[in-house]
Amino acid sequence: MTHGVNNPVTIVGLNARGAALARALAVHTRVTVWDGAGHRSEAPHIEGVSRAGSAAEAFTASPLAVLCGDDYDHVHRVLETAEPHVSSVDVVNLTSGTGDQAEQVAAWLGARGVDYLDGALMAHPEHVGDPDTVLVLSGSRPVFDRHAAVLARLGSPTYLGSDPGAAALYDVAMLNFAWSTLLGFLETAALLGTAGVSATSVSPLLTRWLSGTVAEVITGYASQVDDRRYPGDQDWLELDAPLMDHLVEAARARGIDTALPELIRSLTAKGIEAGHGRASFASLVEVLRV
């Protein structure tokens, strides 16, 4: 059976994100909420939802339970309490965690006959429900299909396959990309700050460069990574290495933490040692696979 957007939904976990999920759905359908943590001092106010008084009430109120725990301990506590009542519900779990944690929950629920879909909603609470908010899901395809209309109210849902750990991996992999870029920006801003260049004066140039040149380079590197061939037509590791020395030296001389530049340099040295001296920077993906 496919459930329309008007089918009731239970949200478990009343942290900021769980509350945002409940708010995004309550305008369309009957929403039941239950915290299940038992330690939250004050529950957030959410217009137009029913509050379940027990696990039984929460898990029998709707054909779909969306878990949004503080962490996986929270999820496990919820599921153990709810065990007698889970069999007639589909479970979507948006709790942030690792792929292994998602797989454990999938196995636990699978043993009880429950279809499980794991997801990662890559947004701050206030962007929950925006049509371009990235929502990646993996695990049970039937759950994805049955609740497609509800999921589409939370963001832009993409199904990544039947491995319940894939969505969590995707989540941390995307975060890694954002953090690396942002840390690079902060290091660059700190370096230029030592010469009196303000971050706001340089950020327009950097973001333009990101959208243009850097994005182009990434697109080219993606093909190289997939082909496992890294032609260094324009730049190659041995050409980069002395510039990395200058970078480390500049950071040290100006009292800026050198860990990031040193990491870039040491991975490049490893790449050269491994025979990629005349290959592009993308060849470092080979030394990252340990």
Add this chain to the structure above:
Amino acid sequence: MTHGVNNPVTIVGLNARGAALARALAVHTRVTVWDGAGHRSEAPHIEGVSRAGSAAEAFTASPLAVLCGDDYDHVHRVLETAEPHVSSVDVVNLTSGTGDQAEQVAAWLGARGVDYLDGALMAHPEHVGDPDTVLVLSGSRPVFDRHAAVLARLGSPTYLGSDPGAAALYDVAMLNFAWSTLLGFLETAALLGTAGVSATSVSPLLTRWLSGTVAEVITGYASQVDDRRYPGDQDWLELDAPLMDHLVEAARARGIDTALPELIRSLTAKGIEAGHGRASFASLVEVLRV
């Protein structure tokens, strides 16, 4: 005196980039080239240029000498040989190096009455001369003004101020930003590769994310860095820390090098220790200033 684009120019240093400089200018003006390294086995062919046979010839042929050494040892050898002939020439140095190295050359030439402009041309040789190639310069403003027309044939020149080390710092700071972003991409691609996700399938999503969300975040962080206030309205370090644990764990479990995720995590832990737990990720700029 301001020199037009048709005034002669001498290029010193016939590596790939020096040859590209000579080619870009030779279509507009009389160009004299001199290698000055004395160790290059074969000089590149460059249409329509005069080859100087000596330092004297090279440094007296034109009112402007553009140095493009292999490194600063090369530059110092050139200048020592050319010492008796440098007094009547303006010097622009595009050799890649550190700010300190640029300042030493500026001091050496300054003691001999020569105006010095240091520059960084942020392009592979084949993009030398493109109107959107970034060319940053610092040091003598009179040299920048006198030779503006020639410099504009090499790229898009921007004057960064009178500190001769600023251009070199800018160069390595920009490279740091590119390398951090690209290394982040390679780590992300390696992680997703373990789940059979190809780099080319994910790169369009990542580059779209860079141009949109990440660029917006950078713009916001730039203001925070300049204000030294890091309001964590939507994300804050204590909220990020457990996700960083998941990232490190995922990388370790899947056999991907953990150095980059561990660096992100350890800087964040330092930030929390320093009292920035409820501040945004941009507050890490404070722990980068050692």
